[in-house]
Amino acid sequence: xxxxxxRDQPSKAIFFFTPVLAIFLxxxxxxIIFYILGFKPFEALKFFFIVPIADxxxxxxxxxxxxxxxxIAIGLSFCFKSNNWNIGAEGQLTFGAIVSGxxxxxxxxxxxxxxxPLVILAGAIxxxxxxxxxxxxxxxxNTNEILVSLMLVYVSKLILDYLVVGPWSNxxxxxxxxxxxxxxxxxxxxxxxxLRIHAGIFLALAAVVISWFVxxxxxxxxxxxxxxFSLKTAKYAGYKGKKMIILVFLISGACAGLAxxxxxxxxxxxxxxxxxxxxxxxxxxxxxLGRLHPVGIIFASLVxxxxxxxxxTAQIFMQIPKYTGQVFQGMILFFLLASDYLLFFKFKxxxxxx
Amino acid sequence: MHKFLIRSFVSSLVLLFTLNVxxxxxxxxxxxxxxxxxxxxxxxxQHDVGRKAVEAAGFKTTYxxxxxxxxxxxxxxxxxxxxxxDIIFTTSFGYMNPTNKVAKEFPNVxxxxxxxxxxxxxxxxxYAARFYEGRTILGTIAGTMTKSNVIGYVASFPIPEVIRGxxxxxxxxxxxxxxxxxxxxxxxxxxxxxxxxxxAKALIDQGADVIAQxxxxxxxxxxAEKAGVYAFGQxxxxxxxxxxxxxxxxxxxxxxxxxxxxxxxxxxTWSQKxxxxxxxxxxxxxxxxxxxxxxxxxxxxKKLQADxxxxxxxSFTGPIxxxxxxxxxxxxxxxDDGMLAGMMTYVKGVEGDIPK
Numbered sequence: 076x077x078x079x080x081x082r083d084q085p086s087k088a089i090f091f092f093t094p095v096l097a098i099f100l101x102x103x104x105x106x107i108i109f110y111i112l113g114f115k116p117f118e119a120l121k122f123f124f125i126v127p128i129a130d131x132x133x134x135x136x137x138x139x140x141x142x143x144x145x146x147i148a149i150g151l152s153f154c155f156k157s158n159n160w161n162i163g164a165e166g167q168l169t170f171g172a173i174v175s176g177x178x179x180x181x182x183x184x185x186x187x188x189x190x191x192p193l194v195i196l197a198g199a200i201x202x203x204x205x206x207x208x209x210x211x212x213x214x215x216x217n218t219n220e221i222l223v224s225l226m227l228v229y230v231s232k233l234i235l236d237y238l239v240v241g242p243w244s245n246x247x248x249x250x251x252x253x254x255x256x257x258x259x260x261x262x263x264x265x266x267x268x269x270l271r272i273h274a275g276i277f278l279a280l281a282a283v284v285i286s287w288f289v290x291x292x293x294x295x296x297x298x299x300x301x302x303x304f305s306l307k308t309a310k311y312a313g314y315k316g317k318k319m320i321i322l323v324f325l326i327s328g329a330c331a332g333l334a335x336x337x338x339x340x341x342x343x344x345x346x347x348x349x350x351x352x353x354x355x356x357x358x359x360x361x362x363x364l365g366r367l368h369p370v371g372i373i374f375a376s377l378v379x380x381x382x383x384x385x386x387x388t389a390q391i392f393m394q395i396p397k398y399t400g401q402v403f404q405g406m407i408l409f410f411l412l413a414s415d416y417l418l419f420f421k422f423k424x425x426x427x428x429x
Numbered sequence: 430m431h432k433f434l435i436r437s438f439v440s441s442l443v444l445l446f447t448l449n450v451x452x453x454x455x456x457x458x459x460x461x462x463x464x465x466x467x468x469x470x471x472x473x474x475q476h477d478v479g480r481k482a483v484e485a486a487g488f489k490t491t492y493x494x495x496x497x498x499x500x501x502x503x504x505x506x507x508x509x510x511x512x513x514x515d516i517i518f519t520t521s522f523g524y525m526n527p528t529n530k531v532a533k534e535f536p537n538v539x540x541x542x543x544x545x546x547x548x549x550x551x552x553x554x555x556y557a558a559r560f561y562e563g564r565t566i567l568g569t570i571a572g573t574m575t576k577s578n579v580i581g582y583v584a585s586f587p588i589p590e591v592i593r594g595x596x597x598x599x600x601x602x603x604x605x606x607x608x609x610x611x612x613x614x615x616x617x618x619x620x621x622x623x624x625x626x627x628x629a630k631a632l633i634d635q636g637a638d639v640i641a642q643x644x645x646x647x648x649x650x651x652x653a654e655k656a657g658v659y660a661f662g663q664x665x666x667x668x669x670x671x672x673x674x675x676x677x678x679x680x681x682x683x684x685x686x687x688x689x690x691x692x693x694x695x696x697x698t699w700s701q702k703x704x705x706x707x708x709x710x711x712x713x714x715x716x717x718x719x720x721x722x723x724x725x726x727x728x729x730x731k732k733l734q735a736d737x738x739x740x741x742x743x744s745f746t747g748p749i750x751x752x753x754x755x756x757x758x759x760x761x762x763x764x765d766d767g768m769l770a771g772m773m774t775y776v777k778g779v780e781g782d783i784p785k
Contacts, residue, residue: 233617236617240588240784249546250587250588250771253523256526338500341500344526345526347523348523387493387504390493391493391509394491397494397496398495
């Protein structure tokens with residue numbers, strides 16, 4: 076007989092094994108879905124996960140796509156580790172893009188080495204300002220940060236709409252909802268001529284290193300960990316909870332803001348209504364798939380990024396509906412959450428003969 | 430005998446030539462990039478109907494749906510250009526800069542961008558439809574059918590394309606009924622059934638008994654059906670979604686243009702141009718008229734349709750005044766394309782201000 080027993084301690088090995096299991100199950104389920112839809116499962120999976128990154132250009136596009144996801148997810152991991160549920164990274168990204176885009180537009184007809192640092196800094200500050208709203212409301216007015224941060228996403232998108240339709244729209248652009256193009260001095264430098272991969276990837280890598288250091292080598296990281304396990308313990312230990320809440324939100328907002336900067340000063344080069352295809356929300360999947368661990372998040376961002384590229388390739392070459400990409404993202408999260416069951420429970424085989 | 434030989438020689442030459450052209454034609458591959466899902470029954474749906482016409486004409490086609498106007502558009506375009514497509518149609522305004530950027534890298538691939546104005550390279554053409562002509566017909570119907578003299582209009586974004594539609598609609602409605610007012614709700618979306626339904630509801634609550642729309646979903650006509658007011662289908666024939674409410678639809682008919690342009694690539698006659706076709710060229714089509722419309726109105730609409738097609742009637746014929754009463758177009762004159770392309774003021778009779 077098989078009995079399900081609660082584990083005394085969540086298993087560490089399974090903690091890092093379940094994301095791999097989730098990806099594996101997603102591939103199997105994906106193959107089955109392709110088969111039901113009438114496509115050859117292995118060929119479809121090949122076009123989904125191998126063909127898009129088979130050449131140098133494809134691989135560079137993968138890194139380009141993973142950069143904002145990784146950056147935002149690193150920021151979110153600060154919040155999630157310490158029990159702060161910042162769901163509004165998309166809004167912080169958008170607001171960061173608005174502030175940095177505003178600075179870039181101020182200098183639209185100028186060149187100079189000082190412009191890009193200003194633009195980047197503005198993006199980080201913009202994201203921090205926007206993240207501070209749910210943080211302050213939570214600490215001083217006890218509001219629910221999930222709701223506040225989520226609702227602020229829509230506010231930020233409406234602000235962006237207003238700006239690109241109205242005051243910031245390109246005067247020579249026939250009133251279409253877009254701004255002028257930024258000057259070259261406000262654009263992140265390309266790493267390799269002819270590819271779109273840009274210097275923003277260094278921001279993401281820096282975030283990975285810094286977050287690893289903070290999580291595992293500092294007192295703050297320890298405090299976050301304790302608060303994550305038990306808020307009561309944290310309080311008992313005398314940690315300044317309010318300060319920490321605001322700090323993790325600011326870090327998270329800065330990362331999301333920088334991701335916004337990377338998009339508009341990297342591949343896009345102007346502000347328009349759609350600066351991000353919901354990176355802020357997808358990054359939540361990335362953060363959990365990466366187990367809130369900096370290295371895990373790198374791998375998770377690459378895995379999720381490929382579902383975007385794969386969906387395009389699969390539609391171009393096999394006419395598979397592009398929205399299957401989103402199905403894959405959903406399935407990864409679903410299987411991850413489901414296999415987390417194994418973290419806390421185990422199957423025990425009991426000999427019934429005795 | 431001699432004559433016969435020459436004749437057969439010539440005819441076989443002609444035959445060879447046509448066979449050759451046909452063989453070349455089959456090789457041309459067209460790609461389409463869509464902003465929404467092909468099942469939206471609006472904008473993207475109609476582009477896909479156009480794509481199917483290209484398939485039916487014997488060409489291979491590919492499409493990618495739901496491509497955001499973010500950094501992703503450029504990658505999709507490059508991948509299509511890189512994988513053997515000879516002509517790529519990009520069917521949303523936001524693809525303008527990526528289209529021109531990728532066109533520079535692939536001079537042998539033709540790019541056709543819908544509703545934009547940038548043609549930075551010789552292999553980029555632009556095209557759009559004179560939807561405002563269709564709205565002249567809708568305005569005529571709305572002005573006649575309204576009892577409350579309040580007409581609702583769900584608009585997407587305050588760009589010239591949409592303002593032009595509101596104006597041509599209102600001018601036509603005023604012509605048949607000087608007392609009407611057009612109330613606008615800006616939904617700030619092209620496709621969001623929830624928001625669109627809310628906007629329609631708000632207009633109906635304000636007394637509108639005819640609802641026009643410049644957004645893409647079927648939510649508005651369905652809301653009108655529920656509330657028992659009239660509405661018009663947008664982009665495709667939406668009659669089946671709200672048989673009682675929908676009086677007629679303005680359909681976007683891209684097929685003939687698409688087939689034309691793909692054939693031009695096959696024949697080597699493709700060249701850059703800016704196309705702006707209306708009812709006359711068949712790019713804008715009026716669906717069947719609902720039987721609830723009185724027969725004299727139906728006759729009037731049919732005549733107006735023919736006159737718009739022949740150019741006898743222009744949607745913007747003076748005198749036209751703006752909201753403040755300033756003259757926009759003098760009596761006997763018509764608005765030129767430059768004025769239409771940059772139209773950013775309401776005409777008299779439209780309520781409210783353009784969001785700035």
